[in-house]
Amino acid sequence: MMxxxxxxxxxxxxxxxxxxxxxxxxxxxxxxxxxxxxxxxYVMANGKRGQVWITIQTHPNTVAVAGLAGMTAIVxxxxxxxxPETVARAExxxxxxxxxxxxxxxxxxxxxxxxxx
Amino acid sequence: xxxxxxxxxxxxILGRAYFLGGRASTSVKHVLREAGVEEAVVRRxxxxxxxxxxxVVLHARSGYLSLDIYADRVVVGVxxxxxxxxxxxxxxxxxxxxxxxxxxxxxxxxxMGLPNIRDQxxxxxxxxxxxxxxxxxxxxxxxGEHDG
Numbered sequence: 001m002m003x004x005x006x007x008x009x010x011x012x013x014x015x016x017x018x019x020x021x022x023x024x025x026x027x028x029x030x031x032x033x034x035x036x037x038x039x040x041x042y043v044m045a046n047g048k049r050g051q052v053w054i055t056i057q058t059h060p061n062t063v064a065v066a067g068l069a070g071m072t073a074i075v076x077x078x079x080x081x082x083x084p085e086t087v088a089r090a091e092x093x094x095x096x097x098x099x100x101x102x103x104x105x106x107x108x109x110x111x112x113x114x115x116x117x
Numbered sequence: 118x119x120x121x122x123x124x125x126x127x128x129x130i131l132g133r134a135y136f137l138g139g140r141a142s143t144s145v146k147h148v149l150r151e152a153g154v155e156e157a158v159v160r161r162x163x164x165x166x167x168x169x170x171x172x173v174v175l176h177a178r179s180g181y182l183s184l185d186i187y188a189d190r191v192v193v194g195v196x197x198x199x200x201x202x203x204x205x206x207x208x209x210x211x212x213x214x215x216x217x218x219x220x221x222x223x224x225x226x227x228x229m230g231l232p233n234i235r236d237q238x239x240x241x242x243x244x245x246x247x248x249x250x251x252x253x254x255x256x257x258x259x260x261g262e263h264d265g
Contacts (some may be wrong), residue, residue, distance in 0.1 A: 064139020
């Protein structure tokens, strides 16, 4: 069934998951997949261009990792708030940063349901 | 084969400054892009640099990253002043880490740093002794069969 659907965009995902933007806006950029992890080295090694990273880490190193891996956005799950330095760094790197009160598990499930595989 | 050196850069790394971690690697990425280095190579260098930079941040007092761009390869040096690595073979073991509890709580210290670097680099040279810091030299070829 692959290839029959239009790719899910960041804007569609943000709306469907009820994500609140902290930095940047939900663009029409397609999402190619996602990572759910709180280990930075794991994401550094496995994160791919176009993916969304769901995590409960809130410190600015997440922005460095996502930026270096070429990921599309960071979603901080579980109701955690990014540190001010994280917000500043995301603005500097032009990396969309979202927050959600839902768990990482729930967000990943919804993203999968949307068709992000 | 063209093996000329095209550019040289150096970036300082501050030990213990978690918040600044990744700055040097991000600069490396921008410099490589501007120099027209192939995107796949940029990514491999970026990943390796980040892990090496964080090793300095997590374990050393200070250090620096040197970047040399050649026509056929990229050479990265990460040299620090810190406690050094007593047993390099052990440090290369996936999952082994000497990171502090504080660092682990931030999502570091998974014991994947050096293995990640080894996976990205075509050549990896590491010299260290207890109390004498670490000298890491990486070579990544701009063309070849490495699939990173």
